[in-house]
Amino acid sequence: MPEMNRPLESEVDVAIIGAGILGAGVAQAAAAAGHRVRLFERTAPAAGTSSRSSKLIHGGLRYLETGQFRLVREALRERQWLLKNAPGLVHPLRFFVPIYRDTRRRPSALALGLLLYRLLGGGPGSGRISPRHWHNPDGLDTRNLQAVFTYLDAQTDDAALTRTVLRSAQALGAELHCPAEVESIEKRPDGYSVISTCGGQRRETHCATLVNTAGPWVNRVLDRITAPALELNLELPVDLVQGAHLVLAGRLAAGAYYVEAADRRAVFILPWQAGTTLVGTTETPFHGDPDTVHPLPEEIAYLLDTVKRHFPRRSLSLQSTFAGLRVLPRGTGSAFGRARETLFATDGGRPPRLVSVCGGKLTTWRVTAEKVLHLLAPALPARSRRVDTHYLRLEPI
Numbered sequence: 001m002p003e004m005n006r007p008l009e010s011e012v013d014v015a016i017i018g019a020g021i022l023g024a025g026v027a028q029a030a031a032a033a034g035h036r037v038r039l040f041e042r043t044a045p046a047a048g049t050s051s052r053s054s055k056l057i058h059g060g061l062r063y064l065e066t067g068q069f070r071l072v073r074e075a076l077r078e079r080q081w082l083l084k085n086a087p088g089l090v091h092p093l094r095f096f097v098p099i100y101r102d103t104r105r106r107p108s109a110l111a112l113g114l115l116l117y118r119l120l121g122g123g124p125g126s127g128r129i130s131p132r133h134w135h136n137p138d139g140l141d142t143r144n145l146q147a148v149f150t151y152l153d154a155q156t157d158d159a160a161l162t163r164t165v166l167r168s169a170q171a172l173g174a175e176l177h178c179p180a181e182v183e184s185i186e187k188r189p190d191g192y193s194v195i196s197t198c199g200g201q202r203r204e205t206h207c208a209t210l211v212n213t214a215g216p217w218v219n220r221v222l223d224r225i226t227a228p229a230l231e232l233n234l235e236l237p238v239d240l241v242q243g244a245h246l247v248l249a250g251r252l253a254a255g256a257y258y259v260e261a262a263d264r265r266a267v268f269i270l271p272w273q274a275g276t277t278l279v280g281t282t283e284t285p286f287h288g289d290p291d292t293v294h295p296l297p298e299e300i301a302y303l304l305d306t307v308k309r310h311f312p313r314r315s316l317s318l319q320s321t322f323a324g325l326r327v328l329p330r331g332t333g334s335a336f337g338r339a340r341e342t343l344f345a346t347d348g349g350r351p352p353r354l355v356s357v358c359g360g361k362l363t364t365w366r367v368t369a370e371k372v373l374h375l376l377a378p379a380l381p382a383r384s385r386r387v388d389t390h391y392l393r394l395e396p397i
């Protein structure tokens, strides 16, 4: 029997590789649209970037500096949706931005930025507090302080959010194979054949469409795709940029702080679970194996120094550290100014049967998942929709 016609063990409409927030989101959207869905995760749900973010559900005030208005507007819309539909997982968080005499971002720029943020959907609640009216509950350094700006954004537990979206996808019929690593993929005229291994067991899944949501491993997965008698080069032009976080003992009383580090980068100092404080992040080019990412000593020193400069009397007792990898469009120069839009790439087929999707924000997972389904729609069979994800509520598990 010719290789291409050998019988296949199983058939699904959508196979997804990677159960981070994007894989979970695509599984939910595809299952909600009535499709047969199988999701492969090699370690555990949210084991990658989706448990190592700054845990903010936000438009990204600083992206206004680089003119990423569309991203900010979309993310703010999704923030509103999450606050309404996942109130047990996403809560509002008040931010304070201290401006000193030597801060690069001047009060006029901050005021304009906050006005724009509000107009793009950030809502009310922002303003300027003069140093005279600043109560200083957390011991912020007030020497040379010119003003403190305040605004509202939101926070989540990224891993818990991912697990909840995944559970919702499963409740709609999506199958999760975990731990199951996708080892090889063969392109076929009518879709893809995915070989996964779980506990030494090899399994073949034939799918009409394939979604690569492997995050920092996106190119490793693409490298595993073969096509009979075809040279394939699907590699995406991306860079990996590491971001480290610290968890410090002790809780902030006022809310979150958005401060300027010694190199003028913006750093978050956030209230976190169990009475701790989360500090992040850095932007260090990364060229190694994504499995080995870890905070570097210089990143830890940089973040500790930033806290110390702003909260000189605060205890710096370090409880833990973690690092994750951003997937950014390949480029030169600092990562700070590079686009944070989600990257989509298809196999170029007519219709496309493979979509790789990476980068972007945790905040925009739902709208990203809808875009993936839209790209794959011409290759998907007609099914009756089970539910519209817009009306789904997410309850913590």
Ligand SMILES: Cc1cc2nc3c(=O)[nH]c(=O)nc-3n(C[C@H](O)[C@H](O)[C@H](O)COP(=O)(O)OP(=O)(O)OC[C@H]3O[C@@H](n4cnc5c(N)ncnc54)[C@H](O)[C@@H]3O)c2cc1C
Pocket (backbone or CB within 6 Å): 017, 018, 019, 020, 021, 022, 023, 040, 041, 042, 043, 044, 045, 046, 047, 048, 049, 050, 051, 052, 053, 054, 055, 056, 057, 058, 180, 181, 182, 183, 213, 214, 215, 216, 217, 221, 242, 243, 244, 281, 323, 324, 325, 326, 357, 358, 359, 360, 361, 362, 363, 364
């Ligand atoms: C430092 C940092 C801070 C951030 N802060 C924020 C923030 O505050 N707010 C925000 O909105 N966004 C933030 N982001 C962005 C956000 O975290 C990411 O966009 C999002 O988590 C990416 O999710 P993902 O599903 O694409 O990838 P991942 O979560 O990395 O998931 C990929 C999954 O694929 C699996 N996998 C890989 N290869 C295979 C294989 N062969 N077979 C099976 N499974 C495989 C991995 O195990 C992993 O679980 C931040 C990112 C970083 C790095």
